[in-house]
Amino acid sequence: xxxxxxxxxxxxxxxxxxxxxxxxxxxxxxxxxxxxxxxxxxxxxxxxxxxxxxxxxxxxxxxxxxxxxxxxxxxxxxxxxxxxxxxxxxxxxxxxxxxxxxxxxxxxxxxxxxxxxxxxxxxxxxxxxxxxxxxxxxxxxxxxxxxxxxxxxxxxxxxxxxxxxxxxxxxxxxxxxxxxxxxxxxxxxxxxxxxxxxxxxxxxxxxxxxxxxxxxxxxxxxxxxxxxxxxxxxxxxxxxxxxxxxxxxxxxxxxxxxxxxxxxxxxxxxxxxxxxxxxxxxxxxxxxxxxxxxxxxxxxxxxxxxxxxxxxxxxxxxxxxxxxxxxxxxxxxxxxxxxxxxxxxxxxxxxxxxxxxxxxxxxxxxxxxxxxxxxxxxxxxxxxxxxxxxxxxxxxxxxxxxxxxxxxxxxxxxxxxxxxxxxxxxxxxxxxxxxxxxxxxxxxxxxxxxxxxxxxxxxxxxxxxxxxxxxxxxxxxxxxxxxxxxxxxxxxxxxxxxxxxxxxxxxxxxxxxxxxxxxxxxxxxxxxxxxxxxxxxxxxxxxxxxxxxxxxxxxxxxxxxxxxxxxxxxxxxxxxxxxxxxxxxxxxxxxxxxxxxxxxxxxxxxxxxxxxxxxxxxxxxxxxxxxxxxxxxxxxxxxxxxxxxxxxxxxxxxxxxxxxxxxxxxxxxxxxxxxxxxxxxxxxxxxxxxxxxxxx
DNA sequence: AATCCATTATTTTTT
DNA sequence: ATAATGGATT
Numbered sequence: 001x002x003x004x005x006x007x008x009x010x011x012x013x014x015x016x017x018x019x020x021x022x023x024x025x026x027x028x029x030x031x032x033x034x035x036x037x038x039x040x041x042x043x044x045x046x047x048x049x050x051x052x053x054x055x056x057x058x059x060x061x062x063x064x065x066x067x068x069x070x071x072x073x074x075x076x077x078x079x080x081x082x083x084x085x086x087x088x089x090x091x092x093x094x095x096x097x098x099x100x101x102x103x104x105x106x107x108x109x110x111x112x113x114x115x116x117x118x119x120x121x122x123x124x125x126x127x128x129x130x131x132x133x134x135x136x137x138x139x140x141x142x143x144x145x146x147x148x149x150x151x152x153x154x155x156x157x158x159x160x161x162x163x164x165x166x167x168x169x170x171x172x173x174x175x176x177x178x179x180x181x182x183x184x185x186x187x188x189x190x191x192x193x194x195x196x197x198x199x200x201x202x203x204x205x206x207x208x209x210x211x212x213x214x215x216x217x218x219x220x221x222x223x224x225x226x227x228x229x230x231x232x233x234x235x236x237x238x239x240x241x242x243x244x245x246x247x248x249x250x251x252x253x254x255x256x257x258x259x260x261x262x263x264x265x266x267x268x269x270x271x272x273x274x275x276x277x278x279x280x281x282x283x284x285x286x287x288x289x290x291x292x293x294x295x296x297x298x299x300x301x302x303x304x305x306x307x308x309x310x311x312x313x314x315x316x317x318x319x320x321x322x323x324x325x326x327x328x329x330x331x332x333x334x335x336x337x338x339x340x341x342x343x344x345x346x347x348x349x350x351x352x353x354x355x356x357x358x359x360x361x362x363x364x365x366x367x368x369x370x371x372x373x374x375x376x377x378x379x380x381x382x383x384x385x386x387x388x389x390x391x392x393x394x395x396x397x398x399x400x401x402x403x404x405x406x407x408x409x410x411x412x413x414x415x416x417x418x419x420x421x422x423x424x425x426x427x428x429x430x431x432x433x434x435x436x437x438x439x440x441x442x443x444x445x446x447x448x449x450x451x452x453x454x455x456x457x458x459x460x461x462x463x464x465x466x467x468x469x470x471x472x473x474x475x476x477x478x479x480x481x482x483x484x485x486x487x488x489x490x491x492x493x494x495x496x497x498x499x500x501x502x503x504x505x506x507x508x509x510x511x512x513x514x515x516x517x518x519x520x521x522x523x524x525x526x527x528x529x530x531x532x533x534x535x536x537x538x539x540x541x542x543x544x545x546x547x548x549x550x551x552x553x554x555x556x557x558x559x560x561x562x563x564x565x566x567x568x569x570x571x572x573x574x575x576x577x578x579x580x581x582x583x584x585x586x587x588x589x590x591x592x593x594x595x596x597x598x599x600x601x602x603x604x605x606x607x608x609x610x611x612x613x614x615x616x617x618x619x620x621x622x623x624x625x626x627x628x629x630x631x632x633x634x635x636x637x638x639x640x641x642x643x644x645x646x647x648x649x650x651x652x653x654x655x656x657x658x659x660x661x662x663x664x665x666x667x668x669x670x671x672x673x674x675x676x677x678x679x680x681x682x683x684x685x686x687x688x689x690x691x692x693x694x695x696x
Numbered sequence: 697a698a699t700c701c702a703t704t705a706t707t708t709t710t711t
Numbered sequence: 712a713t714a715a716t717g718g719a720t721t
Contacts, residue, residue: 141710
């Protein structure tokens with residue numbers, strides 16, 4: 001190919017104009033075409049047939065996708081015919097928002113959702129076709145771990161020989177066809193079978209099922225397949241590099257006939273292989289859609305030349321990638337800044353101080369700053385410093401509001417009301433608050449469930465009414481009371497009373513407040529704080545119920561939102577004027593004027609555990625580092641501590657090997673001036689005190 | 697038989 | 712620092 005860059009552009013521009021012509025749209029009515037470069041325009045206007053868009057970091061991918069959908073709508077494609085699949089809920093919300101702004105239309109019939117949320121939609125509609133009952137529960141990792149423990153106990157699998165996380169990961173691979181239970185894992189075969197059987201018994205599905213079961217429906221019910229294909233004639237997949245084989249298969253099933261499928265991705269930003277993301281999908285796409293149009297977006301509009309060169313150099317060390325070179329017109333003399341703080345406290349202090357001074361000297365707004373970390377655990381020191389320095393910040397990800405024990409208790413009650421066979425949730429609330437149902441009673445119940453192959457709820461009903469019940473009359477009475485509670489509130493949740501109102505009454509009836517007071521008698525502040533969280537939770541359910549955009553506000557719908565993280569976190573504030581603190585994974589797709597990468601150390605990135613488990617992970621860790629670098633628009637800071645507190649010990653730490661892959665002329669090592677002013681020290685303790693004892 | 701209390705091991709990333 | 716487990720206590 002001897003065409004110069006400009007010639008190539010002209011050539012592609014001409015092709016884009018032709019596409020427009022073919023749709024009967026005159027270019028001058030499509031003003032936004034002028035805002036796109038030729039490749040982008042082509043990607044927007046080529047709506048028929050398969051398209052593969054390789055979109056480098058910062059190449060305007062989101063613009064292309066939103067413009068493309070807007071363009072299709074303007075060309076007369078009905079909203080209901082379009083299915084846009086994203087990877088995270090944040091991405092799908094954002095896409096919805098941007099398209100709404102662009103078209104100025106209500107988008108009630110447009111489907112933009114994550115693969116998992118789409119799976120839930122399908123299951124809600126069709127799950128009875130494959131022998132499941134309605135009102136299924138969705139089990140997250142936590143629930144799955146509890147279930148695995150229960151199952152192991154039941155079949156007397158020695159718990160101390162069971163690595164729960166490893167086993168769960170293996171089971172997930174088995175279910176999605178990425179591993180087999182061969183002779184190495186012969187002892188796990190029974191456990192796996194029992195585990196799956198329990199899921200079905202409890203009318204529960206896991207995250208993998210959300211992708212696998214819809215495929216089963218489509219395979220077993222040709223009428224459903226035809227119906228769904230007929231509806232979604234245009235399919236778009238964002239973050240294609242993060243799709244798993246199962247997700248790919250689902251997408252392929254839907255688009256095989258219409259062939260209008262557009263996938264957008266960047267292999268250099270594939271950072272979810274631990275969740276099944278499969279690089280092979282690019283090759284698979286080439287095979288399944290040989291007539292596809294391939295478009296490469298390589299012009300970067302985000303970062304300075306310095307940052308981009310560093311990122312390019314780093315990622316070039318990976319061997320497994322499609323050739324690609326990002327370029328930008330934005331030259332810069334501002335170097336990447338690297339520093340070596342003594343420990344994580346000093347690192348946090350450095351970050352906080354730098355942000356403060358930039359906000360004065362450069363008039364930088366807090367929300368233009370992103371602080372990236374490899375693991376959630378690294379956030380603590382930084383959060384404490386931000387609190388001390390009164391820097392407003394927002395953490396995305398990590399321990400969310402919904403994983404607090406008091407909220408989980410509420411959710412478990414709601415889940416049991418929706419699906420009484422959900423043993424895992426039932427076990428959680430059975431004796432919370434304490435109602436005298438303890439170990440011995442549970443033993444009897446467990447015997448019954450194992451013998452009769454039923455859920456706990458059914459076993460309880462049987463034992464309460466049985467004449468020759470092995471239970472004491474007191475235990476019987478306690479169980480009976482519990483069953484009646486569940487039955488009453490189940491009815492109430494499904495009556496017109498409202499979810500929030502019912503939950504409020506339930507919390508009141510079980511006297512959860514008293515329970516908190518007893519559980520936390522040494523610290524009544526905590527009890528107050530937790531009860532306040534419940535109040536917030538109830539209020540957020542009320543908001544959900546009042547929201548006119550929710551077509552069908554039911555308990556069931558609300559619970560699936562929560563399981564998919566599709567919810568409005570009452571903790572999350574506007575985000576305006578707040579420094580964004582998050583993991584690199586959570587930062588994908590975002591950009592910030594100034595980025596700090598904290599903990600750029602060996603064993604953190606690359607993460608020791610991930611490399612130890614799987615040597616191939618090295619390249620993925622490098623991609624992760626690459627993603628971190630390319631989030632920055634103007635200025636990038638890297639910091640690597642000399643020592644770090646790991647658990648309770650202070651261990652020495654060395655810089656990440658990836659730092660050495662950045663050309664040294666792009667980097668400036670900066671000295672730390674670590675004088676801590678006395679009044680800041682006072683503030684620090686005041687802030688801490690305020691944090692742990694609010695209002696005191 | 698249920699609950700209380702001290703000792704022990706445990707931290708990757710997310711739908 | 713937190714959560715789960717096992718032994719002592721009511």
